[in-house]
Amino acid sequence: MEFEYLLRVVGAGICGVLVGFERKTRMKEAGVRTHFIVALGAALMMIISKYGFQDQAAWSNVKFDPARIAAQVVSGVGFLGAGMIFMHRHTVKGLTTAAGIWATAGLGLAIGSGLYILGGGATIIILLGQKILHGRYSWLASPKTQQIVICLNNTEGAVSRIQQLLEEKNITILSFHAENNSLASELNLEIIVKFPESYNAVNLLSLIQENASVKAVEFQ
Incomplete structure (x- = not known):
């Protein structure tokens, strides 16, 4: 089973690389390496949270919450996103990249929990959304x-x-x-x-x- 868990971690890392490469091509603050590690780390934490304490729960007959560590990933990754946001000439920069870091953690959690279709599909949706919404549309233009x-x-x-x-x-x-x-x-x-x-x-x-x-x- 641990080999399957390892494959989940690798799959999450690949999804992170795809999102990070899109950010890198737009010369953003966080690129391939950052998104790769965030997705991989989130998958690892999800697996530990979901499967790492089953033997202890069986031995002690105590119910455990598999979301307790994963929940901390969702909130804890915020410190990475905060580091991407800064002010430049009275304009906020890096919000999209920070949101991407947060979403990439979600991809890792999904694949780490075994939801391969959901994680892979969400990766494709993020990539398509970035591609489409970065088009030069007047209704999307920011001052x-x-x-x-x-x-x-x-x-x-x-x-x-x-x-x-x-x-x-x-x-x-x-x-x-x-x-x-x-x-x-x-x-x-x-x-x-x-x-x-x-x-x-x-x-x-x-x-x-x-x-x-x-x-x-x-x-x-």
């Missing part, structure tokens, strides 16, 4: 953030014209900082904006440059 540095002549109404331009394009200003260079009669603006992914940032750059007050503009 992007960008820091813009603008150098412009310190003339009356120059800043308000920039703000009005962004509002006309439905671009949200997240932060705004202006620094006056009195020697050169210039203003340096540092703006962090949020705009739809479907909007071309290069077009925004060209649009700002058309303003007569603007001397230089760049994205950071």
Whole structure:
């Protein structure tokens, strides 16, 4: 029987590799190795939880709960997912990868408990879902953030014209900082904006440059 258990662990590791390879091709934080170990480890814990204490239960005539260790896998793997999530330019990154780590643990638990069809089918569904939902659909597009540095002549109404331009394009200003260079009669603006992914940032750059007050503009 232990050879069958070992095959379950190997099968879970293969499912983890498939999910991890999809993440790796998208240059995400967690790749093949991480997903492989998570799935393999979850299968191992499931097998230990389900079969590792049967002899003790038979000897002591005490009922045991085969889910007690597996339940800790579901919650305990969260610390791995938390390490994948971070903030970058006012945008949360890594949520999908963290969810993938959690789901990969579920694949390992399924195969470790002998539910091969369920585990294999769930792996295929995850891969198909990632492939389809990463398509360029407008209803799936998430907003992007960008820091813009603008150098412009310190003339009356120059800043308000920039703000009005962004509002006309439905671009949200997240932060705004202006620094006056009195020697050169210039203003340096540092703006962090949020705009739809479907909007071309290069077009925004060209649009700002058309303003007569603007001397230089760049994205950071």
